[in-house]
Amino acid sequence: MKCPKCEHRQDDITQCTSCGIYFAKFSRRQTRHAGRRSAAARAQQHASGFGWGAIAFTAIVSSALVWHVPRGQASPSRIATATHSAAASASAGLAAATNGGLAGASYGADSAASRRFARNAEPPRVLEGLEAQLARSFPARNAIETARNSTVFIRSSLGVGSGFILDASCHVITSRHVVDIDAPQVASNTVDGAELRARLGAEAQQLQANIVEQMQLRAALAGQPGTNLQVLQLDERIEAMQQELASLPGQLNREGADKGAPKPFNGFTATLVDGTEFTVWRAEYAEGRDLAIFQLPADHCPHLDRASSARLLQGERLYTIGNPSGLAYSVTAGIFSGDRGAGKERFLQTDAPINPGNSGGPLITENGAVVGINTMNLRGTQGIGFAIPIEAVYQDFPQLRSAPR
Numbered sequence: 001m002k003c004p005k006c007e008h009r010q011d012d013i014t015q016c017t018s019c020g021i022y023f024a025k026f027s028r029r030q031t032r033h034a035g036r037r038s039a040a041a042r043a044q045q046h047a048s049g050f051g052w053g054a055i056a057f058t059a060i061v062s063s064a065l066v067w068h069v070p071r072g073q074a075s076p077s078r079i080a081t082a083t084h085s086a087a088a089s090a091s092a093g094l095a096a097a098t099n100g101g102l103a104g105a106s107y108g109a110d111s112a113a114s115r116r117f118a119r120n121a122e123p124p125r126v127l128e129g130l131e132a133q134l135a136r137s138f139p140a141r142n143a144i145e146t147a148r149n150s151t152v153f154i155r156s157s158l159g160v161g162s163g164f165i166l167d168a169s170c171h172v173i174t175s176r177h178v179v180d181i182d183a184p185q186v187a188s189n190t191v192d193g194a195e196l197r198a199r200l201g202a203e204a205q206q207l208q209a210n211i212v213e214q215m216q217l218r219a220a221l222a223g224q225p226g227t228n229l230q231v232l233q234l235d236e237r238i239e240a241m242q243q244e245l246a247s248l249p250g251q252l253n254r255e256g257a258d259k260g261a262p263k264p265f266n267g268f269t270a271t272l273v274d275g276t277e278f279t280v281w282r283a284e285y286a287e288g289r290d291l292a293i294f295q296l297p298a299d300h301c302p303h304l305d306r307a308s309s310a311r312l313l314q315g316e317r318l319y320t321i322g323n324p325s326g327l328a329y330s331v332t333a334g335i336f337s338g339d340r341g342a343g344k345e346r347f348l349q350t351d352a353p354i355n356p357g358n359s360g361g362p363l364i365t366e367n368g369a370v371v372g373i374n375t376m377n378l379r380g381t382q383g384i385g386f387a388i389p390i391e392a393v394y395q396d397f398p399q400l401r402s403a404p405r
């Protein structure tokens with residue numbers, strides 16, 4: 001597919017990922033403009049042709065009236081009066097006919113344009129499956145609420161997080177540390193005490209999130225002048241947190257030895273805004289990035305449109321949707337602060353709050369298009385959050401490129 005405006009080539013036939021136009025709307029607009037130019041040309045041609053005819057008619061009438069006055073009785077004043085009256089009558093007729101002709105041309109052009117628009121207008125899309133269900137129960141009133149209907153609330157034995165639907169096939173993207181519970185799984189299966197598992201599971205999730213955050217920050221700072229001391233401090237923190245995380249299974253064994261037999265891993269749940277809940281048993285993880293994908297057992301899912309993160313302007317308004325501290329489907333706002341790092345270590349910096357529970361949720365524009373995946377907040381600061389660019393999803397999970405939109 002080649003964009004008719006910027007000539008960018010892509011597979012998506014709905015919206016240009018380079019200049020952002022919607023192909024159907026652009027085509028309709030071009031058709032309307034062409035119709036208006038054609039109607040104006042026809043009206044001008046009609047008015048021009050009629051004008052010469054009116055001039056000839058005026059000359060003939062004037063000559064006839066002058067000739068008709070008897071030569072012996074005619075006086076210059078009578079001839080002038082007759083000529084003036086004829087000219088005035090012809091001019092009035094010319095003005096009325098011209099106005100009527102132009103009005104008729106304008107009406108005809110508008111009618112023709114209306115008929116062309118009716119022929120080219122796309123029929124309303126019929127919603128099906130999960131998309132139709134959510135449109136009935138939670139009708140969206142703006143672009144942000146439309147994006148909300150594509151966001152999911154994730155709950156695992158480690159805590160809560162967020163994610164969002166990428167395509168009509170119901171693929172969901174989230175942060176890896178939200179759903180990857182392999183590390184603390186042994187500890188979780190060792191005890192049967194729900195309170196103990198919840199407490200230590202929350203500690204494990206927090207440690208994992210902190211480790212990911214510090215490692216990504218270290219990668220972004222590495223090689224930049226004047227950051228050697230910060231990098232060394234980050235290395236020390238990462239090592240200490242890794243040791244603490246490794247000690248959690250032993251702590252669970254010691255504290256929960258008398259709590260009963262182990263229990264098997266029971267997956268995690270993904271809940272939509274209307275309360276529809278799915279149990280998910282597996283996910284795929286990216287290598288080198290805090291990303292994971294899984295698929296809901298449903299069809300015709302609502303999903304987010306994506307926008308190019310490279311086209312973001314500093315100061316541009318952005319929004320996050322997520323579940324901070326379990327407050328489901330909360331929306332927070334901020335601006336795009338700038339790019340940090342490059343390549344696999346590129347992050348989008350924003351001052352939109354990214355709190356625990358927001359991890360994995362979408363970072364979206366005012367039009368509701370996703371540009372990033374919320375991943376972390378710089379601990380100990382306010383207004384410094386980071387998101388992974390949306391393009392990284394299709395680099396790490398290339399099978400999503402061919403999924404139906």
